Amino acid sequence: MGYYTLSACSVNLTGIAASTQKKLSRYPQVPGALIGRLAVDVRRKGTGLGAGLLRHALQRCLEQSRELALTVVVVDALNDDAQRFYERYGFVSLIEQSRRLYLPVATLASAVN
Structure with a gap:
């Protein structure tokens, strides 16, 4: 019905909004988790399964x-629909990579509920 993968990644601090940078480490790169390949069977689209997988x-x-x-969670949006989906949960585009979005770990509790 659907699946996702998790892997380690890092993000250049310069790609993160200045207001968020102040709350993160001062290293050039910050550690993160990449949610990859989040996908739902086309027959299950619109059922909330994708949202459930993302929350999980x-x-x-x-x-x-x-x-x-971890300081950030990262996703790669394949298209505009996917980008809007992630933005509904608070993800923000990296400064120079609009299809790569991040969510600070400090905000995860509110995104999960």
Whole structure:
């Protein structure tokens, strides 16, 4: 019906909005989790399964954030519809990569609920 993958990644701090940068580490790159390949069978589109998978992935990131020192969760939107989907959950485009979006780990609790 649907699936997603999680993997480690890093994000250049210069790609993150200045207001968010102030709350993150001062290293040139910040550690993150990449939610990859989030997909739902076309027959299940519009049923809420994608939202449920995203919430599950974010919950897993939140649970692992201290052990893995995560500061952001990253997604790659394949098209405008996917980008709007992620933006509804608070994801913001990286400055020079509009299809790559991030969500600070500090905001995960509100995104999961």
